[in-house]
Amino acid sequence: MNACSRLLSLALMFCAAILPETTKAGGTVRVELSNDVILTSDNQFTNGVSAVLSSVPVSSLDETGGTPAFGKALVAWAIPDIAGLNYRESWVLGQNMETPANIEQPVLIENDVPYVGFLxxxxxxxxxxxxxxxxxxxxxxxxxxxxxxxxxxVTVHTAIGGDNPEGWDNQLAFEPILNGYISAKRRLYQNSWFDVALSGDAAVGNYYTFAQPGLELRIGDRPQGFTFIPGPVGRGMDYDATIAPVTGNRFYASITLRATYFAWALPREGNLLVSNDWTDSNTIKINRTVGQTILGLHWLGPRFGAHLSLWLSTETVDDDNLPPSQDPRNSFGSFMAEYRF
Incomplete structure (x- = not known):
């Protein structure tokens, strides 16, 4: 079993153990894989795996599980108690990695993004x-x-015969990460084949700090609720806000348009709390405002679902001083499979 498979197995065991028994009926398990190879790239964000376990919907926030010290006691202010809403709790466990373009170079690369591992x-x-x-x-x-x-x-590249990553000795130094996220959406219009929603997201912490307005469009036979866009853990909030069909299957497409202002982005700026060679000596210049178009195809049945998304971004770093092999954009694809139990 390779490292990614072991991580996903541990993720599912972790999520199953921490949710209380009262939330285990009617929940959702989702496994996500994100990689940039689908867009013939191998720099900036390169790979991520995660597992998300979501509880059964309940009629009030008080009925969700929560955890000591953290949980809903810290976030309840952002979630209004409105009659008729479905309330859920989700847990996520995942790993991401980001690299410069030339992963076969063992020495420190100062004019490209750093090596970053996140768990x-x-x-x-x-x-x-x-x-x-x-x-x-x-x-x-x-x-x-x-x-x-x-x-x-290293495990995955050895298995598939890919380039040998030689530069991980230059990765960012150990730093604990604490991040918070809030999100709100409002359906603006819908008919039998199309709907559009306005979204707003914000993050605060030493992994990402950003503000992000957007538009979310769905086309086809959509379920009720809001579509979750598969993506790397830590890039935004994890949730399952879909009201699944009881019978039959739903097929639809989604288009999400976002403009994100990054006040802080550790994968492009380096360590915040500790010193590190790349952080102290890099020569790249990041772009604070980034546009994204996320294209999705979705299938959802009563028990199973599958989702494929392509994240297409504008330039996240200035290309004036980048090596020729580096793509200044941060584009990748994500696949998510889900099971409802």
């Missing part, structure tokens, strides 16, 4: 129906050698 877990709470969504999440983890990104990439 984290989080807890989210949210309320939703077919018109509104309100949610918040905390995320805890760390970057650096204990994130095991070096081992995961």
């Amino acid at each position: 984290g877990w989080g807890n989210s709470f949210y309320g939703f129906d077919d018109e509104y969504f309100f949610g918040a999440q905390w995320l805890f983890g760390w970057v650096g050698e204990p994130a095991l990104a070096r081992q995961a990439q």
Whole structure:
């Protein structure tokens, strides 16, 4: 079993253990894989795996599980108690890795993004129906050698005969990560084949700090609720705000348009709390404002579902001083499979 498979197995065991028994009926298990190879790239974000376990919907936030010290006590202010909303709790465990373009170069690369390994877990709470969504999440983890990104990439590249990653000795130093997220959505229009929603997201922490307005469009035979866009853990809030069909299957497409202002982005700026060679000596210049178009195809049945998304971004770093092999954009694809139980 390779490192990614072991991580997903541990993720499912972790999530199953921490949710209380009262939330285990009618929940959702989702496994996500994100990689940039689908867009013929191998720099900036390169790979991520995660597992998300979501509880059964309940009629009030008070009925969700929660956890000591963290959980809904810290996020309830962002989630209004409105009659008729469905309330859920989700847990996520995942690993991400980011690299410069030339992974076969063992020395420190100062004019490209750093090697970053991230391992984290989080807890989210949210309320939703077919018109509104309100949610918040905390995320805890760390970057650096204990994130095991070096081992995961070496294992996978050895198995598939890919380039040997030689530069992980230059990855960002160990740093604990604490991040918080809030999200809100409002359906603006819908008919039998199309709907559009306005979204707003924000994050605060030493992994990402950003503000992000957006538009979310769905086309086809959509379920009620709001579509979750598969993506790397830590890039936004994790949730399952879909009201699944009882019978039959739903097929639809989604288009999400976002403009994100990054006040802080550790994968492009380096360590915040500790010193590190790349952080102290890099020569790249990041772009604070980034546009994204996320294209999705979705199938959802009563028990199973599958989702494919392509994240297409504008330039996240200035290309004036980048090596020729580096793509200044941060584009990748994500696949998510889900099971409802």
